[in-house]
Amino acid sequence: MMKSSPAARTPKGAVDLNRSAVPRYLQLATLFRSRVxxxxxxxxxxIPTVEELAAECGVARATIRQSLGQLEAxxxxxxxxxxxTFVRGQTRNPLWCEVQTDWSGLLRSREGAEIEIxxxxxxxxxxxxxxxxGGAAPSYRHLRRRHWRDGQPFLLADVYLDERLWPKVKAHDLRTRTALNLAASLPGVTIADARQVLTIGSADVEVAEQLKMPLxxxxxxxxxxxxxxxxxxxxxxxxxxxxDVVRIDIKLSTDSLA
Known part of the structure; x- marks a missing residue:
């Protein structure tokens, strides 16, 4: 019977890296980044030695070196x-991007933000x-935009606007207004209903590249x-x-508590 290699076994109490298709060194880089x-x-x-981390995580020393190389870079x-190996700094990403949950906040452009088409x-x-x-418009204008602040991208957006409204859009507004702000500002347009849905996920290869963040x-x-x-x-x-730069503030209703 073929015996499994030490790196293939997960020691008791070790991090289980087999639940994800993401390469082990990237999973560990995320873990170690969080510790910093x-x-x-x-x-x-x-920090612990490569040998100690390899034993803790149940992986080969080469995998640990690869993950630490990410943090060193x-x-x-x-x-x-x-x-x-010594800790030299932390990720400098203060929580300065607020995702608004009220109508007036969603219409407000973010101060200091630049929008790239x-x-x-x-x-x-x-x-x-x-x-x-509601029902679909006959066709839409698709815009892909990237929002920046202080030289750092923080939002990648795909905007679909009723193409009949496109002639009303000013070039300046495309680079300065949020999507809802842009639509609400168009002459003759009245927004009767609007919704927002938020889910949490992880960056794939394309998103990581566009937003300059780890996979x-x-x-x-x-x-x-x-x-x-x-x-x-x-x-x-x-x-x-x-x-890592987003904060979501949600106002809770107290009507049912009265």
Whole structure:
């Protein structure tokens, strides 16, 4: 009978890395990054050796070196021959991007944000239209936009706007207004109903590249849709926010507590 290698076995109490298709070194990089950012591995302190981490996680030493290489490239740790590995910093991503949950907040543009137009295409059809909110427009203008602040991308958005409204859109507004703000500001447009749905996920290869973040890092998927007075879905916006810079504030209703 063939025996499993030490790296293939998961020691008791070790991190189980077999539940995900994401490469082990990336899973471990996420784990170790969290230890640095949370202070579990303190600034200036020496972290466990490669051998100790390999034993803890039940992987080969080469996998540990690969994951630590990710953190070193990010400036979080520094490795010294014959001395060890030390924590040199934390991820500098303060929570400065708020995902609003009220109408007035959703219409407000974010101060200091810049919007980059990545692509624009007519004759598009949004995926998974929310039929409960209204009927589809004949066709949509599809915009892919990337939002930046302080030189860092924080939101990748696919915006679908009723193509009949496209002639009313000003080029300046495309680079300065949020999707709902843009639609609500168009002459003759009245938004009668709007919805927002938020789910939590992780960054795939494309999202990680576009938002300059690690693969498999947390992201917030936000879908916003708006219908006009005739019941036509004039706007569908699918946004992906970096999870490490987003804060979501939700006002709770106390009506049922009275």
């Amino acid at each position: 950012n949370s202070g579990a591995w303190k600034l200036g302190a020496q 990010e400036g979080l740790i520094e490795r010294f021959r014959a001395k060890g 990545l692509s624009s295409q007519g004759g598009a059809t949004p995926p998974n239209l929310p039929a409960e909110l 498999n890092a947390p992201v917030a998927y936000v879908r916003r849709a708006a219908a006009d007075a005739s019941g036509t879905l004039i706007l569908i916006a699918d946004g992906i926010y970096r999870g």
